[in-house]
Amino acid sequence: MVKTTQKLNNTNVKEFLDKYDTFLFDCDGVIWSGSNAIPQVPETINWLKNTLNKQCLFLTNNATKSRDSYLKKFSDIGILISKDEFFSSSYLAGVYLKNVLQLPSDKKVFVIGMEGIKEELNGLNIDNYSLEDYHPVDEDDLSKLGPNLDVGALVIGMDRGINYAKYAHGYQLLTQKPLVHFIACNDDPTDTVNGKFFPGTGSIISPLINSTKRVPTVVGKPNISALESINALYQLDLCRTCMTDTDIQFGLSGNLGTLLVFSGLTNEEQFSSQSDIIPEYVAESVAQLYNLN
The missing domain is CATH 3.40.50.1000 (HAD superfamily/HAD-like)
Structure with a gap:
């Protein structure tokens, strides 16, 4: 494992959460896998939004569906978001x-x-x-x-x-x-x-x-134009924004904080063998943000 990367645990999770006001989440492999939510992720997202008052935005390179279709998918797994909080590559x-x-x-x-x-x-x-x-x-x-x-x-x-x-x-x-x-x-x-x-x-x-x-x-991630489009709407403080993904190249390209999760394309063994991937933090899944508190 790369020495500059921290694995989230119960001693550093509070420091991690305090560092960021906005969390950008990829969807596939982070929020859901196929049509199913990744276990405890909906509860974690709702906790971030409603209890910690974090701004949560979502993006996907999947262009097969409209944002309206995705809003229904979020609702079906128990996460309520507005259309302006979701960015698809088609949009x-x-x-x-x-x-x-x-x-x-x-x-x-x-x-x-x-x-x-x-x-x-x-x-x-x-x-x-x-x-x-x-x-x-x-x-x-x-x-x-x-x-x-x-x-x-x-x-x-x-x-x-x-x-x-x-x-x-x-x-x-x-x-x-x-x-x-x-x-x-x-x-x-x-x-x-x-x-x-x-x-x-x-x-x-x-x-x-x-x-x-x-x-x-x-126009999709990891191209920096995707971040520019999002930032034009939300005027993000990029120093206090964290990208959570199974591939954190987008976060690195945009000089964002980065959390790599092992619930999608990249598992811990693959990550350990790829010295060019250096996120700030890694975790088994987004659910660890909630479970470690």
Whole structure:
């Protein structure tokens, strides 16, 4: 174990809690695993918010669902939060298009992804479309997927219905002149579902990167633009903000406090063998914050 990392215990947990006013939590592997809450985490989050008056914000690179869908998931496991306390990479993609790129209102967005992206773009009044029901069978069908000068951006996220038509149209858009913006919700190479690994958004993006030689702007963590979007709304004191995750690169990139938990992708054995990962603190799960008091 890296010497500069402290393992949370009953002698240092109070010092840890006193250091921070705001806690940023990843969701997958931290708050829940699949559809199930990680044991005692809901009670711990509610205790942090209601008893210790800590500000708790949540973010996920998962762009398959809208924030409304996630709010229901939080409610179902016993955590009540507002939409403004939750940041998905699909929402961050819309914020980036609207507030950073200031995409003209007459420009459309082509979406390679699932309903979460489209719902968030609709909520921000960004015109968008996808090719869910188009399945070309020959060269004549493919020729209909040419460039479209009405399109100003391509946003890509996890797409479990990915097909050649989407790649073909995406290629045409990304190589047309003037170039459209290329935005990725995240570039995670793998995804986990109920403890099993599957190809992630980064794997879905690869064919477009390889064919167009273009690299997308990534708006999800660990990209620092995600923290900038959150900070624009909450004006966080970054010195008193802690990122809790199963991969704390985002916290390190943003110069935040960091708590690595072993309830998700990284277990203690893996952590001990990776000298480049140096969080301030580690714990078995978020529940230890409550249980050690």
